Amino acid sequence: METEPRHRIYRDEMKSVFQDILQRHGMKEQKALLCAEIFMINSLEGIYSHGVNRFPRFVKYLDEGYIKPDAEPTLVHSSGSIEQWEGNLGPGPLNAVFATDRAMQLASANGIGLVALANTNHWMRGGYYGWHAARKGFVFIGWANTCVNMPAWGGKDARIGNNPFVIAVPHDPEAIVLDFAMTQFSYGRMEAYQHEGLKLPFPGGFNKNGELTDDPGAILEAMRPVPIGYWKGAGLSLLLDILAATLSGGLSTHQIGSCDKETNISQVFISIDMAKLGKQNFIKGTIDNIISDLKKSEAAGPDSDIRYPGEGVVRTRKTNTGLGIPVDKGLWDKILAL
């Protein structure tokens, strides 16, 4: 399914190109460096859709003023283990790293910490912040609301978001990181299947007659992707939006509106410091034993690969570190011209 890469760029080169472009489009050196690092790592780890493939849009948003290159979060309200921050439309990945670190600091002090962030920008790949926290021994639970891109359950016009949700825990040698959106397949994924003339591996939405289908073109025509678990994922999307907006004091999905200009997003970052728990000797063994039991699964088919969330990321990182990060030649040329 994955398009054969026509071109590969080594990690250091990609990062350096990104940093240079970001600086030329208004970001100061240190901010551009961290932002470039995050876009590169997301690409290196195989999440191209929220790495290199989305980089031009990020630059466009900088140029159009939706992303304020110098803005930093400011504290609005604090109450014990909870803090509410205003994102001031700063770069999403920088705001999100800041909020993750702050939630970890609160967790170090109080066992658990929650940071809610209003008026920020797209964090790109939520899993990045999960890896960031879990590698340092923290649990991470985080989510964002998004623009309007999916119908409510029982509706046919888009009203809710595909609100990404992340849970991460430490695990030797790094972490277990679950990072998923509320639509069964992203629009980008469905477009790729359609482009290849393929059916989706599972039903992914409704056609214009309201019938469940695995035909990506029919779903894209009706604009009716299905939420994970049908009514369950639609409900989860709604609750994540309610929590993101109320906890941050920011906008909800229906206020964020169109996906053409997705900004003023609300996000939540919860962290738990594993070092603050009792039974310290028990934690690592418990996680190891759960994964070890999972791996004893009887494979459903000859191609079955029983993995824990994030396991593939480590393999992809290794491959792409060695061979370079695959990128469409046309896209890379476009980026070099930014």
Next chain:
Amino acid sequence: METEPRHRIYRDEMKSVFQDILQRHGMKEQKALLCAEIFMINSLEGIYSHGVNRFPRFVKYLDEGYIKPDAEPTLVHSSGSIEQWEGNLGPGPLNAVFATDRAMQLASANGIGLVALANTNHWMRGGYYGWHAARKGFVFIGWANTCVNMPAWGGKDARIGNNPFVIAVPHDPEAIVLDFAMTQFSYGRMEAYQHEGLKLPFPGGFNKNGELTDDPGAILEAMRPVPIGYWKGAGLSLLLDILAATLSGGLSTHQIGSCDKETNISQVFISIDMAKLGKQNFIKGTIDNIISDLKKSEAAGPDSDIRYPGEGVVRTRKTNTGLGIPVDKGLWDKILAL
């Protein structure tokens, strides 16, 4: 789809019958009263599977010693806004109410509170604790692990649990409460469809040839229910189990093992005190506006009913308060003989 009720029992009568039975099976008066209330409310609100229908099994577990009628949770470890409690195999609903209240107390002090409970018993309906907290102005996020009842993604033998997950927020006049398990359809639901000779409304699992199907009999034969969102729900189940076991210091799903004797469960209760947030005037309006926008959805079909999670519960409660709680006559006779 719902079986036509042959019998209805008024709420006070059901509660009184439950209390009497629980006392005769070893529970002290006050504990029996609260336990009876929870089983009755779950039934009154339409969650019969975790109310009246499961009551005989609860009594059986009391008789067999899996549930200790007098046991109460004891504090094992405390760190700021986090507490770890040992459930001592007390009655699941009583331990869960206790843990919810304790998480709310921690939230009142620190904005957010987390209580993890090891070695407890089935909480019946997780949504009960969500309603309990949200009616008092608190956010509730909670989950439990379960016995082994679903294959891992890519596997065909049961390795993971259907781990229920609950999110609740206050909303006039009561709450929005999402309460769902990780399997697309419960075994009980699939058995009911099979009994009626009906197909499931959506694909619910794999048959013995590994093909996705809406035939409940074929799924039950293969014992391969599908997780919500396929690989996504399988991942969420795994992470919820890891968190429940590590945060509580208790057992994980693979250790809980067979569903014939589901005990020593691990649970997590997170609460956030909405009164501790800034922008207090903003909260109610934000939630109202999200729901109001949801209700503007264009209906997908003539029978579409655009609801928020928990909205149906209030209607069912009203109906069943007036007419009595529907219960199978044979089941009720069996309960009266306990």
